[in-house]
Amino acid sequence: MLRIIKTSLSSHRSLPRHHSQDAKTLLLNLLENMPKDRKQIAETQMHRKKVKEKHSKYVPGKVTLQVLGTGAVGAPRSLYMFSDQSRYLFNCGEGTQRLAHEHKMKLAKLEHIFITQPVWRNIGGLPGIALTIQDVGVPEISLHGPPGLNNIFTATKRFVVLKNLKINMATSDEDVSFSDNVMTVHYVPLLEAAPAPVKDDKVAASDAKQETTPATDSSATKPTDTSAKNKDHVCSSKKTKLKNRLSSSVDSSISNSDDEFNDSTDYYAYERKKKKPEKRVSRYCYRFRPRSRSVDSADAGEDSKFASGLIEEQTKVKGVSMAYVCVLKSRPGALNLEKCLRMGVRPGPLLGKLKSGEDVKLVNGKVVTAQDVCEPDDPGLIFIVVDCPNVNYLDSLHAKAIFKKHQKTAALERDIASVVIHFTPKEIVNNPRYQEWMEKFPLCTTHLMLNEFNTCMGSEAVHRIQHKLNLLSPDIFPLLGDKGSKINDSQQIIPGAFKKPKLADSSYLLYKDEVPDVRLSSLQRTPTSPTNSIRELTKSAAATSSAAPGKELMLFPRTFCTYHLRPKKGLDRSLELVLNPNEYVQESLTMGELQAELRKLKIKLLKKTFRTDDFPKLVFLGTGSCIPNKTRNTSGILLSLSGYVENKHMLLDCGEGTYGQIIRFFGAGPAQNVLANLNAIYISHLHADHHIGLIGVLQGRRRALDLLKLERRPLYLFAPKQIMTWLSFYDRCFENICEEFELVPNGSIVQGGCLLPKNVKDTVLNNMSLLDINTCLVKHCPNAFGVSITCRNGYKVTYSGDTMPCEALISLGIGSDILIHEATMEDELCHEATIKMHSTTNQAITIGKRMRAKHIILTHFSQRYAKLPRFTENFCTNVGIAFDNMQISTSDLSLMPDLFPALKLLFAEQYEELENKALKRQVKEHAKRKLTS
Structure with a gap:
């Protein structure tokens, strides 16, 4: 590009004046009309349709199942299926998009998503996946699963904007099937039997076990009573009838606004041309068509029109978990x-x-x-996907006749299922009746467990960068507590790694690299062939296996565990995720300059002074913007508010995958204590990358309290009150979550205009071990807030959320000990930052100086700065850069600027690339200014 500009400039100087002016005009037009970075979605969609039509006539020669998310605690549950032409996904838990990005899954060919049950552990990743496949030009995608599944897109339409993606809801009834050129899928709805009646003293215990299925009636639970005087001012969110919620608040803008349950705000309007305002509608209700077979993103508003007046609450789709029997199409022999x-x-x-x-x-x-x-025809293998959420589904599982056609009772050998994928929870798999159903399959059937039996969280990139950063400071960048991924046998663990945590309940997780699989050793996973029949394999396995009948059937995969359905058939574990810690370290230590810099840094770290009152502490769980990246997750910061005795925590924003980040950083065992002591979550604004992980954290906290046998108690949710539109919708249509929190609207604690009575605010502060908490409106989307938090020891932390430079934030954070400020763009992209209403690095640092903040930590970087942002002369002695899985205490703050030289060397290649891009932009801008002058 630079060569073109230089050639054009030199050529037009030698022309006559009128010709020179024409050349100048042409060049300006060239610069103006150069292709932008945005996707050419329409052209890509048209090309995809042509390719699909071309290949739809042929049965593909390659079909493979691949584990993406293992279902480990904190990891998504997702199975990826790909053929020569198309892609399929079975379940899409929160964090699926990030794993797909890291492992270069071709989401551009994804066409069908099959969901077993509409609960967060299966659908939490759908919004992120939808945005990603829209960006790569996928014109439409089909959802398969229980009725009402597509309501997730109705619920998220305010912050997940799908303009160019059509969502089709397939009719997933038992008497119909889905078929294309790859396979035929039979829908098998498992129905929940009515649970046995329980005595009054066991109701609480029964409720604790209902988290795996949608609750029966969202209006059955009683509201939380924070105190007799406080309940009218702090928005209690345990389910009551919506018309009675917050009926007599101190200010009508908090309690009686239509916006609380009916938010029509366009949170991305500033990035687009202004639209006509939507009509205001009545409060408290959504009317949607749960049986709608298509949700066109362009007409999403029509599908979710609100009704006038209060209507009967929508109830959750109860008692259905969809299993799938998938039969590959026969392929003629080559x-x-x-x-x-x-x-x-x-x-x-x-x-x-x-x-x-x-x-x-x-x-x-x-x-x-x-x-x-011709070679013999390939009749096509059969695989089954099953999810039995609780014991009440076991009767239906045993009764379904379609399963018997593919078990030991099959009429033909080719009808026996080759592999069964179990999304069933661990405690149900251990149930004797479930194991009895598994044993109805012959021993040649592979059983893949995608549930809490597994420990692999699926990411190698986070370990790679953390091992490198750990070279700088083991305290600031500790090795991750996630020990579930297998480590290369030839490599030794780096000294200083976390020890495996001890759990009070050792049955909760298996801290093993792999669970022994007796059937693996006995069968050696030999593919079925004419000379090695199913009956021979069954006989051989029965003769050599000595394990308990249930355990020998199970296989516990790691990410990228593969089962080949065609052309070769059988299990392949050669691609499974394996960590290589020494390799990651050696990649960095080959640079002599870095080793010298590390020695200097080590001397500085030895002089560090430790404080006895070393709180608050910060753990950065996500430091990227917009979408998750393999090295930077979306926004999330864990703030430890008080000493080790009280051990209270607060989250600042909660992007997708925040729950998994907590598990990954602390380890599955210690993370339960962190979650159980999570007292508050602060949401700055209602963009998806700041709050879509909230449901996962709330559910993870509930499981932690149950595991540790602690009393369930709601946490404080500081958020824009409009978040209740999304949360109450999810609570009504999917799972009970509103009893997990008490909403304190951000607008009710604005500095200088607090709407909470003093006694109410004092109660909140006392429960959180704080001296004060205040917010202010900032310059970003509607209802965006910054916050300042003052701990009991007087330490003041201010967090900007997303914002342009903002005077109100300066006033809010005056005298802060720590300012955490977004720095999405580098300084030369100031115009782009203004359009998107973000700050540049220089603007963020300037805000900190004007605020007289003692320390400034920059975060929320554009994903173009996946490793490192560009440094400027403004990066002074009190400025630090946030990384995912970075832990900062008060005694570490003064050391953060000392890391800059080593960081530049550690990521020298990426930093040089940033500088080269900046140079090209400067040359381009210089040429453009010269031509226009």
Whole structure:
């Protein structure tokens, strides 16, 4: 590009004046009309349709199942299926998009998503996946699963904007099936039997076990009573009838606004041309069509029109978990050219006829049949996907006749299921009746467990960068507590790694690299073939296996565990995720300059002074913007508010995958204590990358309290009150979550205009071990807030959320000990930052100086700065850069600027690339200014 500009500039100088002016105009037009970075979605969609039509006539020659999310605690549950032409996904838990991005899954070919049950652990990743596939030009996608599944897109339409993606809801009834050129899928709805009645003293225990299925009636629970005086001012969110919620708040803008349950705000309007304002509608209700078969993103508003007046609450789709029996299409045997030559068939049209199955007659009168020269037909394997959420589904599981057709009772060997994928929870798999159902399959059937039995969280990139950063400071960048991924046997663990945590309940997680699989060793996973029949395998396995009947059937995969369905058949674990810690470290230590810098840094770290009152502490769980990246997750910061005795925590924003980040950083065992002591979550604004992980954290906290046998108690949710539109919708249509929190609207604690009575605010502060908490409106989307938090020891932390430079934030954070400020763009992209209403690095630092903040930590970087942002002369002695999985205490703050030289060397290649891009932009801008002057 630079060469074109320079050539054009030099050529037009030698022309006559009028020709020079024409050349100048042409060049300006060239610069103005150069292709932008945005996707050419329409053209890509048209190309995809043509390719699909071309290949839809043929049965693909390659079909493979691959584990993406293992279902480990904190990891998504997702199975990826790909063929030569298309892609399919079974379940899409929160964090699926990030794993797909890291492992370069081709989401551009994804066409169908099959969901077993509409609960967060299965659908939490759908919004992120939808945005990603829209960006790569996918025109439409089909959802398969229980009725009402598509309501997730109705609920998220305010912050997940799908303009160019059509969502189709397939009719997933038992008497119909889905079929394309790859496979036929039979829907098998498992129905929940009515639970046995329980005595009053066991109701609480029963409720604790209902988290795996949608609750029966969202209006059954009683509201939380924070105190007799406080409940009218702090928005209690345990379910009551919506018309009675917050009926007598101190300010009508908090309690009686239509916006609380009916938010029509366009949170991305500043990035687009202004639209006509939507009509205001009545409060408290959504009316939607749960049986709608299509949700066109362009007409999403029509599908979610609100009704006038209060209507009966929508209840959750109860008692259905969809299983899938998938049968690959038969594929004609390939033409064997060697056999053709031996039979005397010459190259030409006769080969085509033989390939299509026709018999041909040669010139000499010899008849050659297709069977003579073609390989045997491939009838297609069968696999089953099953999710039995709780014991009440076991009767239905045993009763379904379709399963019996693919078990030991199958009429033909080819009808036996090759592999069964179990999304069933761990505690149900251990149930004798479930194991009895598993044992109805012959031993040649592979059983893949995608649930809490597994420990692999699926990411290698986070470990790679953390091992490198750990070289700088083991305290600031500790090695991750996630020990569930297998480590290369030839490599030693780096000293200083976390020890495996001890759990009070050791049955909760298996801290093993792999669970022993007796069937693996006995069968050696030999593919079924004519000479190695299913009956022979069954007989051999039965003779050699000595394990308990249930355990020997289970296989516990790691990410990228593969099962080949065609052309070769069988299990392949050679691609499974394996960590190589020494390799990651050696990649960095090969640079001599870095080693010298590390020695200097180590001397500085030895002089660090420790404080006895080393709180608050910060753990950065996500430091990127917009979408998750393999090295930077979306926004999330864990703030430890008080000492080790009280051990209270607060989250600042909660992007997708925040729950998994907590598990990954602390380890599955210690993370339960962190979650159980999570007292508050602060949401700055209602963009998806700041709050879509909230449901996962709330559910993870509930499981932690149950595991540790602690009393369930709601946490404080500081958020824009409009968040209740989304949360109450999810609570009504999917799972009970509103009893997990008490809403304190951000607008009710604005500095200088607090709407909470003093006694109410004092109660909140006392429960959180704080001296004060205040918010202010900032310059970003509607209802965006910044916050300042003052701990009991007087330490003041201010968090900007997303914002342009903002005077109100300066006033809010005056005298802060720590300012955490977004720095999405580098300084030269100031214009782009203004359009998107973000700050540049220089603007963020300037805000900190004007605020007189003692320390400034920059975060929320554009994903173009996946490793490191560009440094400027403004990066002074009190400025630090946030990374995912970075832990900062008060005694570490002064050391953060000392990391800059080592960081530049550690990521020298990426930093040089940033500088080169900046140079090209400067040359381009200089040329443009010169031409216009």
